[in-house]
Amino acid sequence: MSRAPDGGRIPAPLLVPAALGTAFLVLPVVGLLVRAPWSSLGAQLAAPGVGEALRLSLISATLATLVSLVLGVPLAWVLARSRIRGRSVLRALVTVPLVLPPVVGGVALFLVLGRRGVLGGPLYDAFGISIPFTTTAVVLAETFVAMPFLVISVEGALRAGDARFEDVAATLGADRWTTFRRVTLPLVAPGVAAGAVLCWARALGEFGATITFAGNFPGTTQTMPLAVYLALQREPEAAIVLSLILLAVSLATLLLLRDRWLGRAVP
Amino acid sequence: MRRSLLVPSFAVALALTACGGSSAGEEAASTSSSSAPASEEVSGTLTVFAAASLTDVFGELGDQLMADHPDLDIQFNFAGSSALAAQLEQGAPADVFASADEAQMARVTDAGLAGDAKPFASNRLMLAFPVDNPAGLERPETAGIPSIADLLDRDVTLAVCAPEVPCGAAAAEVLDRAGLGDVPDTYEDDVRAVLTKVQLGEVDAGLVYRTDVLTAGDQVGAWAFSEAEAARNRYPVAVLDDAPNPEAAQAFVDLLLSDEGHDALTEAGFFEP
Numbered sequence: 001m002s003r004a005p006d007g008g009r010i011p012a013p014l015l016v017p018a019a020l021g022t023a024f025l026v027l028p029v030v031g032l033l034v035r036a037p038w039s040s041l042g043a044q045l046a047a048p049g050v051g052e053a054l055r056l057s058l059i060s061a062t063l064a065t066l067v068s069l070v071l072g073v074p075l076a077w078v079l080a081r082s083r084i085r086g087r088s089v090l091r092a093l094v095t096v097p098l099v100l101p102p103v104v105g106g107v108a109l110f111l112v113l114g115r116r117g118v119l120g121g122p123l124y125d126a127f128g129i130s131i132p133f134t135t136t137a138v139v140l141a142e143t144f145v146a147m148p149f150l151v152i153s154v155e156g157a158l159r160a161g162d163a164r165f166e167d168v169a170a171t172l173g174a175d176r177w178t179t180f181r182r183v184t185l186p187l188v189a190p191g192v193a194a195g196a197v198l199c200w201a202r203a204l205g206e207f208g209a210t211i212t213f214a215g216n217f218p219g220t221t222q223t224m225p226l227a228v229y230l231a232l233q234r235e236p237e238a239a240i241v242l243s244l245i246l247l248a249v250s251l252a253t254l255l256l257l258r259d260r261w262l263g264r265a266v267p
Numbered sequence: 268m269r270r271s272l273l274v275p276s277f278a279v280a281l282a283l284t285a286c287g288g289s290s291a292g293e294e295a296a297s298t299s300s301s302s303a304p305a306s307e308e309v310s311g312t313l314t315v316f317a318a319a320s321l322t323d324v325f326g327e328l329g330d331q332l333m334a335d336h337p338d339l340d341i342q343f344n345f346a347g348s349s350a351l352a353a354q355l356e357q358g359a360p361a362d363v364f365a366s367a368d369e370a371q372m373a374r375v376t377d378a379g380l381a382g383d384a385k386p387f388a389s390n391r392l393m394l395a396f397p398v399d400n401p402a403g404l405e406r407p408e409t410a411g412i413p414s415i416a417d418l419l420d421r422d423v424t425l426a427v428c429a430p431e432v433p434c435g436a437a438a439a440e441v442l443d444r445a446g447l448g449d450v451p452d453t454y455e456d457d458v459r460a461v462l463t464k465v466q467l468g469e470v471d472a473g474l475v476y477r478t479d480v481l482t483a484g485d486q487v488g489a490w491a492f493s494e495a496e497a498a499r500n501r502y503p504v505a506v507l508d509d510a511p512n513p514e515a516a517q518a519f520v521d522l523l524l525s526d527e528g529h530d531a532l533t534e535a536g537f538f539e540p
Contacts, residue, residue: 114468114469133424133452133453211455211456212460215452215464216453216455217451217453217454222454230456232353233347233353233429236353236356
């Protein structure tokens with residue numbers, strides 16, 4: 001009983017840094033809200049290109065998340081469950097995009113998928129297909145930068161998950177693929193969902209790799225972060241408005257998803 | 268020593284109002300009267316905000332000034348002029364601002380952050396292309412400088428600067444004049460990004476400054492075109508009113524406007540202002 005009143009209290013050594021951390025993360029956003037040109041908001045919203053950039057951002061971030069799910073969940077399983085040699089090297093390699101400056105990532109994508117690239121070159125010569133400066137390039141750039149977030153989340157969930165359920169499934173005669181589909185995946189669904197949300201958010205905010213590899217063309221490759229950056233050079237107020245739109249849409253999406261999807265999965 | 272600067276700034280005011288290029292030669296000649304004031308107390312830290320296209324030549328001039336004044340340390344902030352103007356508007360501390368066009372300098376002077384700005388150079392766009400010329404662009408066999416419309420096919424992949432930055436404003440003017448406004452495939456955030464894409468061979472051509480072409484050496488091919496002259500951008504420099512180190516700032520501007528500065532700019536490929 002003596003623990004009950006203390007249990008609700010946050011110890012001061014944790015409370016103070018936590019409060020400072022919150023302030024540090026939230027105050028800049030408050031600053032955006034305070035400095036926003038509310039009177040001209042309508043005009044800024046109606047400015048040509050804003051809707052286009054927002055639509056492109058949402059579509060490309062969603063596609064990048066889907067690609068990351070299809071490729072990243074199996075990759076996370078390999079990292080967490082398989083016994084292949086050099087697994088720790090593999091893990092380090094696939095998380096390189098986390099530390100690589102995204103602009104360098106964009107150049108690296110050129111070297112592989114550009115029309116002079118290792119893979120892009122033959123593709124261009126044989127079929128005349130050039131990936132840079134297309135919406136496909138935007139999705140690829142975002143996937144490159146965002147997929148490691150998903151892989152790490154899912155791998156963490158797999159490691160934390162109880163492998164005995166899988167062992168039981170195996171003893172009951174399920175092969176590894178069936179076990180993965182029917183047992184493992186449902187068990188780590190919250191981890192996959194959390195990873196997908198992180199991945200989507202990172203893709204939505206992606207700037208460096210996108211402007212390098214996909215360029216900047218309204219309607220095709222100009223996503224919201226690119227529009228914000230260029231608006232900042234001309235008219236900071238417009239940049240603030242664009243940022244607020246991105247903020248509002250991403251918050252709304254995440255809240256909606258949390259209720260619908262994460263809310264059910266996470267107790 | 269300081270007073271002699273009134274002469275060039277007066278000539279500059281004339282050059283600013285008269286947009287024609289004819290007064291440019293005279294103006295440059297008059298700046299030669301100012302020489303570096305070696306006797307001044309110049310020390311401490313000097314912060315220079317300068318357009319990305321000035322990176323190499325300002326680095327050289329900075330080294331020279333620091334050699335003349337051993338107690339001086341120069342910090343450069345090279346970026347797109349628009350980004351620099353935005354930073355200055357937000358209160359970034361700086362002594363000198365050198366912009367790649369008058370529009371971005373006007374943002375700073377209109378905000379009351381600097382007095383009069385002096386043009387010190389100008390730059391022109393060229394059509395740069397990868398050395399192996401993947402689009403097979405051809406220069407017509409004519410005397411004189413061709414129009415960009417004669418150099419560029421409509422179906423090439425073309426990179427230009429975004430209209431928000433000075434090189435993009437110039438590029439838009441060039442392409443609009445030639446009726447090629449719909450040809451670009453990407454609007455890059457600064458001129459070096461355009462140059463990189465040309466060097467990598469990912470675009471067939473790009474509009475970059477003549478100075479960038481010289482920097483790239485034999486890594487790119489480039490042609491001049493006739494529309495560039497009218498769309499050239501002038502580079503103004505100003506000492507900021509709140510400069511923490513006004514003596515050093517003035518020394519840097521004096522060096523820039525001196526014969527030495529003029530020679531360094533010419534060697535880097537800049538034109539008269």
